Amino acid sequence: GAVVSQHPSWVICKSGTSVKIECRSLDFQATTMFWYRQFPKQSLMLMATSNEGSKATYEQGVEKDKFLINHASLTLSTLTVTSAHPEDSSFYICSARELAEAYEQYFGPGTRLTVT
């Protein structure tokens, strides 16, 4: 089956710094990638949708200048949390869909971000 990887799997950073999370589709070309955030004991919340080569579409309430998304190639999308604060501490999960596949979204293993 299709595999999506994320790097790093966990990261600790200091308040005010920026952190980048990578999402890669390993064996397929992902024309669309999604970024989710999940707080403890809560469900996944969609943050944004990105299509290769174009700007991401952010969900209502998600600050695009704080959560920078780049989908520069068909196998890589990055999420940069800028000027991170403790309230940004969360589990960030990406998923990917290839062009011809409208049915399935393949999810990455997630990245645990802790801001101290």
Add this chain to the structure above:
Amino acid sequence: DAKTTQPTSMDCAEGRAANLPCNHSTISGNEYVYWYRQIHSQGPQYIIHGLKNNETNEMASLIITEDRKSSTLILPHATLRDTAVYYCIVRVAEYGNKLVFGAGTILRVKS
């Protein structure tokens, strides 16, 4: 996309069938029913999806009522590794359409 209603939690004995219900009374004719699960601290895993016919794969069976207003995910022989949060989602299967997760059902498989 139509909204779904699932029980908050369920318990199941190891080796028995786990039947997870989902109500989607406002489902539209072109919306599919999807099931995903999320084991603790991992990304969601696709299980199965269907439109109106019952579906079966190596993981589970999906039973959709004739009026399509509800469905049941069946794990035929639950194991401890099936303990997870199970999400029932309905959406139109169109390119670019996004998956929106509800609260899901916490399934605890007990020995």
